[in-house]
Amino acid sequence: MRNDVLNGFYKPGEAIRQEEVVARYQVSRTPVREALIHLEQEGLVVTTPNCGARVASQASDAIHGLLNPIRRTIEAHALRSYFDDLTEVDFHDWEQILDEMKNACVRREMSAIAEHDVAFHRSIIERANEPRLVKIWQTLVSQIQCYFLQSHAEYSDLMDIYREHKAILGVMRQGDRDAAVNYLADRIGDPIAEMVDQDYLSAFAGSRAK
Numbered sequence: 001m002r003n004d005v006l007n008g009f010y011k012p013g014e015a016i017r018q019e020e021v022v023a024r025y026q027v028s029r030t031p032v033r034e035a036l037i038h039l040e041q042e043g044l045v046v047t048t049p050n051c052g053a054r055v056a057s058q059a060s061d062a063i064h065g066l067l068n069p070i071r072r073t074i075e076a077h078a079l080r081s082y083f084d085d086l087t088e089v090d091f092h093d094w095e096q097i098l099d100e101m102k103n104a105c106v107r108r109e110m111s112a113i114a115e116h117d118v119a120f121h122r123s124i125i126e127r128a129n130e131p132r133l134v135k136i137w138q139t140l141v142s143q144i145q146c147y148f149l150q151s152h153a154e155y156s157d158l159m160d161i162y163r164e165h166k167a168i169l170g171v172m173r174q175g176d177r178d179a180a181v182n183y184l185a186d187r188i189g190d191p192i193a194e195m196v197d198q199d200y201l202s203a204f205a206g207s208r209a210k
Contacts, residue, residue, distance in 0.1 A: 043142040068189030076185040078128040105158040
């Protein structure tokens, strides 16, 4: 349900009817109610007595401008905290997410692209093994969920979204913590489609030279 909210399947302000959710996910009402409680705690839905749950409205442009720098700080902090302990297993997990993102880009499935974009950045946070950090990040992202869909629509070539994230991973593979953290931070909330091809090539030139 979280992914469906974040990728736009459920629109801001839209009612979430439990019977429809039960049918969609083929589960009983109990896990649905529990999921809605968690999503409300994360700020993704709002529950009103006798009215049920609705997807939370999005932050204004002014608030959005304040949230992205905070998100940038959180993701940079998370990556820095464990960068020296990264293993091939971590890179394999990230590569799997990006492979799915690439397929979504090829198919031009905007909601799936947004889902994998969110999943990639969430995985960076989760790798830090700090539950409170994940909760803070999730609360921030819940307020700017439409940003992912809107920003992707600005790309003339959707494959640039994949290349942008592939470049982040490429810089991380080079093993320079400060360079990787700064590269990640600089690209959060700042589409760089016109620069990504050169960044992508530079990142992988460096990683292959290792």
